[in-house]
Amino acid sequence: MPFKKLQADLLFDGHRFRERQVLVLSEDEIVENIIDLDQAGSDIEKIEGILSPGFINCHCHLELSHLKGHIDENTGLPAFVRQVVQKRNFSEADILAAIEAAEAAMLQNGIVAVGDISNTLHTLAQKQKRAIYYHNFIEAMGFNPQVADSNFNSYQHIYNGFAEQFGPKQVSITPHAPYSVSEPLWQKVITHDNNGLLSIHNQETEEETLWFQQKTGGFADMFKAMGLNTDSFTASGKTSLQSYFHRFLPRQQVLLVHNVYTTKEDLAFIRQTGNKVFWCLCPNANQYISRALPDIAMFIKNEAAVVLGTDSLASNHQLSIWEEIQTLRKAHSNIPLELMLQWATSNGAKALKIEDQYGSFEKGKRPGMVQIINSEARRLY
Numbered sequence: 001m002p003f004k005k006l007q008a009d010l011l012f013d014g015h016r017f018r019e020r021q022v023l024v025l026s027e028d029e030i031v032e033n034i035i036d037l038d039q040a041g042s043d044i045e046k047i048e049g050i051l052s053p054g055f056i057n058c059h060c061h062l063e064l065s066h067l068k069g070h071i072d073e074n075t076g077l078p079a080f081v082r083q084v085v086q087k088r089n090f091s092e093a094d095i096l097a098a099i100e101a102a103e104a105a106m107l108q109n110g111i112v113a114v115g116d117i118s119n120t121l122h123t124l125a126q127k128q129k130r131a132i133y134y135h136n137f138i139e140a141m142g143f144n145p146q147v148a149d150s151n152f153n154s155y156q157h158i159y160n161g162f163a164e165q166f167g168p169k170q171v172s173i174t175p176h177a178p179y180s181v182s183e184p185l186w187q188k189v190i191t192h193d194n195n196g197l198l199s200i201h202n203q204e205t206e207e208e209t210l211w212f213q214q215k216t217g218g219f220a221d222m223f224k225a226m227g228l229n230t231d232s233f234t235a236s237g238k239t240s241l242q243s244y245f246h247r248f249l250p251r252q253q254v255l256l257v258h259n260v261y262t263t264k265e266d267l268a269f270i271r272q273t274g275n276k277v278f279w280c281l282c283p284n285a286n287q288y289i290s291r292a293l294p295d296i297a298m299f300i301k302n303e304a305a306v307v308l309g310t311d312s313l314a315s316n317h318q319l320s321i322w323e324e325i326q327t328l329r330k331a332h333s334n335i336p337l338e339l340m341l342q343w344a345t346s347n348g349a350k351a352l353k354i355e356d357q358y359g360s361f362e363k364g365k366r367p368g369m370v371q372i373i374n375s376e377a378r379r380l381y
């Protein structure tokens, strides 16, 4: 017995637009079928605009939500990071309230699942309400190889906190960026049990390319200022991605985040590694931090598996996948909306390994529903 029949002006099923078709739901908004309008009978509810499965936000730092409006724009990445680290004078109550408000906004604008970076346990209580699905990436960072063990133990503690509540499937320990994790710490992170799904900030700044290619630039200066001995590091002459990616294990699925300085040679390189890789674009954060955008046309031309992320409220005015799409549309009016909605739904679900429940209107799934009307996205179910 169908519970609801929905007919939108335009139905997006997670892969493509369908016209004159009706979405049939059973109880609890579980998808029953998509059928032709002619065969749908009566009691059909009309939905204005586009009806899409819920959005997947593949990259967020929910725990930084209290920094909304506190970080200067267009400073470049090193100064951005410095600002985030320096803004410490927030009470725990403020941090928790900001987390709650940010999640409520995500829910409202149609986000149903999030790949969330956690350096602390601050988001745990909110996530336990299970209003949104989270994959928790416990992010490891540590330049100094001598303290890799104690660094790792502190991340293990955070990992345990999340794994106790959500089970190992929803938690990974992951490296922050290719330049910010010492070799012994990297080894511990990569070989951690159950680490089948990883995420890393990739090629967000040109300094990263300079460091790996020539051992020069802002990171060389920063390591020197930190008093780190970098003698064991040799420039590879290649881009950062081509220099470090082999340090992942072949079985690991990897979410590469930002990709502002990624080249078509990098895409070709990744194709021959055999790893399953998703390219997460966070255009509003790139605009906020450095007024830059990745080479989106190149990703499309090379049929790369693109997904979308909001990054945090430290580098974004809102946490909304629809707003990320709007920014891409402004920069590239020729990108089909159908393609960007795929990135936001079915691709995102695959990237977080949750395509059995999310990302498309297919029988037995409960992917949530978003209505897009008058240039706004809002959750229906």
Ligand SMILES: [Zn+2]
Pocket (backbone or CB within 6 Å): 059, 060, 061, 117, 201, 257, 311, 312
């Ligand atoms: Zn990030």
